[in-house]
Amino acid sequence: GMNIWFTYTVYIPLFNLGKGVMWDCTTMHILQALLTAGTILTLYKTQTTNPGRLDDSCAEIGYWRRLYGETLASYADATDENAKKNRPQLCHTCHIARPPRSKHDRATGSCVLLFDHNCPFVGNTVGLYNYKWFFLFLICLTWYLANHLI
Numbered sequence: 001g002m003n004i005w006f007t008y009t010v011y012i013p014l015f016n017l018g019k020g021v022m023w024d025c026t027t028m029h030i031l032q033a034l035l036t037a038g039t040i041l042t043l044y045k046t047q048t049t050n051p052g053r054l055d056d057s058c059a060e061i062g063y064w065r066r067l068y069g070e071t072l073a074s075y076a077d078a079t080d081e082n083a084k085k086n087r088p089q090l091c092h093t094c095h096i097a098r099p100p101r102s103k104h105d106r107a108t109g110s111c112v113l114l115f116d117h118n119c120p121f122v123g124n125t126v127g128l129y130n131y132k133w134f135f136l137f138l139i140c141l142t143w144y145l146a147n148h149l150i
Contacts, residue, residue, distance in 0.1 A: 028147070035144040042137035043122060051127030052113030053105075054096060067097035 054061060071087050088097040091104050094111050098104075103115035105125050114128035126134045 028150070032144070032147055035140055035147055038140040039137065039144050042133050042140050045133040046119075046122045046126070046130050046137050047124050049124075049130035049133055051115075051125045051130045052102075053108060053125075053127075054094065054099075054102065054111040054113065061096065064096040064099070068095055071097050 050057075054064060067088060068090060071090060074087065088099075090096075091098050091111050093104055093109075096111060098111055099113060101115070102111050102113050104110070105112050105115060105118055107118040108125055112125050112127040114131070116126040116131060116134075118125045119134070122134065122137065124130065
């Protein structure tokens with residue numbers, strides 16, 4: 001059983017110098033290697049790139065905290081209807097005024113710019129700065145799996 005498997009999967013492809021099955025599939029093997037490398041690279045970049053967290057490392061955090069205080073103070077002045085409509089969304093956990101399309105991420109405990117979702121498969125939140133890497137990861141992974149089916 002194992003001898004037959006070893007012969008046809010290891011010995012013949014490596015030591016048969018004639019142009020056989022392995023030679024015919026060279027392009028497929030090169031494509032598979034490139035897709036594997038692309039999938040690993042984009043997964044790494046998705047995991048390690050800051051998605052746009054609004055925490056103390058963010059340069060603009062002072063502005064959003066100041067705007068939070070001003071917005072809270074504006075609630076005391078309930079006379080101006082236009083001011084009520086133009087108030088920014090507040091995050092009472094982070095104590096900041098949230099920029100448009102940002103949300104508080106419960107997994108990381110901070111607000112994220114252009115929050116998309118927290119992806120357990122890549123181990124990171126998908127947001128403004130790593131969305132392109134996540135999208136490229138999905139494309140590479142799809143082509144990688146499609147290449148396996150062929």
